[in-house]
Amino acid sequence: MTTSSTRSEPATETASDVAVAVDGLRKEFGQLTAVDGVSFTIRDGEFFTLVGPSGCGKTTLLRMLAGLEDETDGSISIDGADMTAVPAEKRPTSMVFQDLALFPFKNVFENLTFGLKMQGESKSVRRERAEEMLDVLDLQGYADNEIEELSGGEQQRIALGRSLLTEPDLLLLDEPLSSLDVKLRKEMQLELRRIHDDLESTFFYVTHDQEVALTASDRIGVMNDGKLVQVGTPREVYEEPATPFVAEFIGDTNLFEGEIDEADGTTVETDSGLEIVAADRDDIPDSGRGFVSVRPERITVSESSVDADNSFEGTVADRIYQGDDITYEVTVGDVRLQAEQPAADGDDLLARGDTVGVGFDRESAYVITE
Ligand SMILES: Nc1ncnc2c1ncn2[C@@H]1O[C@H](COP(=O)(O)OP(=O)(O)O)[C@@H](O)[C@H]1O
Ligand SMILES: [Mg+2]
Missing domain, CATH: 2.40.50.140 (Nucleic acid-binding proteins)
Incomplete structure (x- = not known):
């Protein structure tokens, strides 16, 4: 198995480099502690992946970033602003779900620009932005296709494009590739990285698939049982695992x-x-x-x-x-x-x-x- 090369990292981190700061975050559901005192930062423009086994608290953490779940304790700030009192719809985030949630009876253009329409953009602006996004997604000429005519990977790209078109400061992706077969998933891993690099946006990606984490990310956070066990570049986490759990979970x-x-x-x-x-x-x-x-x-x-x-x-x-x-x-x-x-x-x-x-x-x- 190979790991991606260590990507360049700034020597110092200034406040303006930080897109997301999570501090002492905690979430309890009754007796169960789903997120247990997690702290980390995501840099502006970073592809940050949270990886860990099913049930370790990844989705709960992501939903807290989106404002869909209240924190029991701790704080989240995005672009320097405290998010505690900010409702989901006012947060500078957008989400891509595992089940895509595309409208089957609308065409590619209508699906892609749904968020823009909600934001009140005119049809001509929406057309222009859709064409630009189809370029980025490598789906030129697909605007008038029906969603059902697209392959799984193409639909996945449309769902991603729809979220990106609203220009979130932070894109939240919850296992968006898990419904794809292995070959397509590998292709989409590379596509995601390419789209990220094209747009220079900040990605927070959660997955139980350590391979996606290693190939696509700038940095990885490894989570186990509600706790963040290690944060580092793919190479650091693979070569210098902090705990036996990390050594066994990331690679063989x-x-x-x-x-x-x-x-x-x-x-x-x-x-x-x-x-x-x-x-x-x-x-x-x-x-x-x-x-x-x-x-x-x-x-x-x-x-x-x-x-x-x-x-x-x-x-x-x-x-x-x-x-x-x-x-x-x-x-x-x-x-x-x-x-x-x-x-x-x-x-x-x-x-x-x-x-x-x-x-x-x-x-x-x-x-x-x-
Ligand atoms: N709304 C909820 N009510 C009660 N327990 C929940 C709720 N959401 C998640 N959990 C529990 O919290 C833990 C973490 O879940 P989750 O964040 O979905 O994990 P992951 O995404 O890593 O698989 C699990 O034990 C799950 O059953
Ligand atoms: Mg989950």
């Missing part, structure tokens, strides 16, 4: 719990019986309990022993062919390791039961202490 990983020993470099004696030499860092404690995370694509599997800081002998337990790459499950003692390799030459594939060398360098072993 081999995660081991064990005892940290900093006496002679950083090593972790895993409870499963491996001694792993890990990357040195200043923030790792000298001793105590911890985790070490090793991404499958960082582990080499070979017929002969692997020359690396961590090198073991193992047995191929399983092999999962995925076209462009192949995942080997290798047992080392009682441990089952997942290793992902490019599937180069069919003749070189290792078979179940083969004795193999497995290895990875210390830089690929990331220590996590909560």
Whole structure:
């Protein structure tokens, strides 16, 4: 798996760079705490994605930004203005829903410009703005088509365009791609990013799909059980997960719990019986309990022993062919390791039961202490 490159970030953050500031936000539904003391900022023009498992509080947080849900505690400001007393219809936000909510019996033009009509724009202005938006959406010439004639991906783009045409300061997107099939979803991920870049608007996107988060976003917030666990660029969150939950939720990983020993470099004696030499860092404690995370694509599997800081002998337990790459499950003692390799030459594939060398360098072993 690949992560998008780290995008450039301003060295300092001034008040005018901040589009959204959320501080100590909390939402209780009776006994249940859906959002549990969340604080973060979104920069002007940023594509910010909130990612986390179903039920962790993403939609509730997004609805609070839109003004559709009152906060139990904490505050939200958008473009420097406190939103507490501002009703939904007065907020500078617009929402794109999972179920699109397009009008099936209206054509593309009528759907696209519905918000503008509500705002009282004349038909000629609406025509002009619709044509511009169809350009951005790469749907030139579709104005007079019926909604039902469009494919799922085209309808998705119309729903997005309709929200964008009202020129919100903040566009709120709640899992807008989850009804699309995998191929279309991948295409739309890239489209979303392109449209965002064209319009320089601020996107707040929520999804349980970590792949969308990694490919499309400037920064990601990872949420679990009502709490924001980590905020960072896709690369930071993938390479330097703050907790075992983040390591396992964003991408695949081999995660081991064990005892940290900093006496002679950083090593972790895993409870499963491996001694792993890990990357040195200043923030790792000298001793105590911890985790070490090793991404499958960082582990080499070979017929002969692997020359690396961590090198073991193992047995191929399983092999999962995925076209462009192949995942080997290798047992080392009682441990089952997942290793992902490019599937180069069919003749070189290792078979179940083969004795193999497995290895990875210390830089690929990331220590996590909560
Ligand atoms: N209106 C509501 N009344 C009671 N509980 C709710 C309400 N809305 C959401 N919840 C609960 O709050 C939690 C978070 O829900 P939600 O924000 O929809 O999560 P997500 O979007 O991450 O799947 C869930 O346990 C959900 O059942
Ligand atoms: Mg939701």
